[in-house]
Amino acid sequence: FEKAVGNYKGLYQFINKAFASMLPECYKTINREQDLGNEGLRHAKMSYKPIGFIKKYRCFFRVHS
Numbered sequence: 001f002e003k004a005v006g007n008y009k010g011l012y013q014f015i016n017k018a019f020a021s022m023l024p025e026c027y028k029t030i031n032r033e034q035d036l037g038n039e040g041l042r043h044a045k046m047s048y049k050p051i052g053f054i055k056k057y058r059c060f061f062r063v064h065s
Contacts, residue, residue: 012044 002019004011020030029051035042 016048 002012002015004015023030031054032045032048032050035045
């Protein structure tokens with residue numbers, strides 16, 4: 001849900017700040033989701049100084065035939 005023209009410095013930060021400012025006060029955190037292994041995206045997300053991370057799990061199911 002977040003798209004911007006990369007040529008404009010600070011546009012992504014503006015979008016994030018504008019989105020956060022529209023949320024009701026009952027929301028204290030924003031889940032920025034995964035960085036999908038993209039180093040640039042990881043760096044950008046870490047620049048927001050996250051207060052924590054959600055532990056992720058993978059489940060596998062075996063189908064018996």
